[in-house]
Amino acid sequence: MLFERPDDDTLYDALIARSADYEGQAYVCVKTTGIFCRLTCPARKPKRENTIFFDTIAACMHSGFRPCQRCRPLEQPGREPIVDELLAALDREPQLPWTEDELVRRGHDPSTVRRAFKRALGMTFHDIVRYRRLGEAARQLADGARVIDAQLEAGYESPSGFRTAFQRLVGKAPALSQNRELLFADWFETPLGPMVAVADQTHLHLLEFHDRKALPTELEALQKRVRSSVAIGRTPAIDQIEAEIRDYFEGRQTVFRTSLALGGTPFEKHVWAKLMDIPAGQTRAYGDLAREMERPEVVRAVGRANGANQLAIIVPCHRILGADGSLTGYGGGLWRKQWLLRHEEKISTQAKMEETA
Incomplete structure (x- = not known):
């Protein structure tokens, strides 16, 4: 059976207990230090609000976190020795250029190195080098470092080369990243x-x-x-x-599990919560929502909150109709609203048929 990752609270409990139940299947990233660890790491435990959990080492490094030097999550038993050898060399000499010529000089075939790292970690050795350097550069810039200092620390002699590589990683020019949450x-x-x-x-x-x-x-x-x-x-x-x-x-799900950052007023959030309570395949009118909120006099305010929604499909404002059953407005266009309602009706009908089969 495929591994199904538990929720983050369960993983945090495992981290506190140093449980080995999820060894190799989940990793903790610590926002305050920029480090990612095994759940069995002996280091001091971070606060819950400062942790993020990912399934893979690649996801941790793609997000800009670097491996812990105590629990060494990149080290895994039973894999090809070349992987551990080069990771140890990278720890000792992080500022080396680590080009293919450098690998050849050390007696390694670059193609062999690439395949070994992809098998072991899901990313190449040069991916690891690049993410480590640019992740560190992003943290330096966020702390107020000068672009030129971060550029040199990351091992780039050319400002244009650093800028291009940095934008690939963090999506903006280096100067825009200073003192900012990305x-x-x-x-x-x-x-x-x-x-x-x-x-x-x-x-x-x-x-x-x-x-x-x-x-x-x-x-x-x-x-x-x-x-x-x-x-x-x-x-x-x-x-x-x-x-x-x-x-x-593709008709496989109508419930979404991605964590949401809802930025509206308390009233708007209340309306959006009611929208998410509407099952796929069903609709409501603005007045229905107002009555469910036990505030029948706020129909127009419900309509405004519906229009302020910035999470299309996830917060399903398309499931709201006029009092007469008409489609009424939809920011994505009425043709899309009609398509979405028909699509969800098909999914709902299919689910009911499968239940009675």
């Missing part, structure tokens, strides 16, 4: 057109169809609210929501 945006294709997702490392902040007229305004408001800038890039949260949206359009 927020990332990317897009992916769907049967109804591209969708734009904005997220930090763990939470989704925005999901909209690319041609929504209000999208530029929404992005500007989001940046002001979180006091950050949105740059092109990927995070685990974006990867997760892309996979879940793909499953949704």
Whole structure:
């Protein structure tokens, strides 16, 4: 049976207990130190709010975390010796250029090294070198270091080379990353057109169809609210929501598990929670939601909160109809709203047929 990762609270309990139950299947990343560890690490335990958990070493390093020097999560028994040999060499001499010529000089065939690391860790040796250096550069810039200092520390002689590599990792030019929490945006294709997702490392902040007229305004408001800038890039949260949206359009799921960063007022959050309570295949009117909230007089306010939703499909504002059953407005376009409702009706009908079969 495939490993199904427990929730983060369970993994945190395992971390505190130094349990080996999830050895090699889950890793903890510590926001305050930029380190990732095994759950059995003997180091002092971080606070729960400072932890993020990932399934793979590659996900930890893609997110800018570096391996702990106490529990050494990159070291695993039974793998090819060349992997541990080069990881140890990288720890001893992190500032070496580590080009293919350097590998050859040490007696290694670069192709053999590449395959061995991909088998053992899911990423190449040069991926590890690059993510370690650029992750450290990102932390230095966030702490206020000069771009030139971070560039040299990362081992880049050319400012343009550093800028290009840094943007690939963190999605923005180095100068924009100084003293900032990084927020990332990317897009992916769907049967109804591209969708734009904005997220930090763990939470989704925005999901909209690319041609929504209000999208530029929404992005500007989001940046002001979180006091950050949105740059092109990927995070685990974006990867997760892309996979879940793909499953949704393929009819495999209508419930989403990506963590959400809901930035509205308490009233708006209440309305959005009610929207998420509407089962797929069903609809409600604005008045229905107001009555469920035991505030029948706030129908118009419910409508405004519905329109303020920035998480299309996830917070299903498309399931709201007019009092007369008409489609009413939808930021993504009425044709999309109609398609989504028909799609969910098919999924619901199929599920009922399978239950009675």
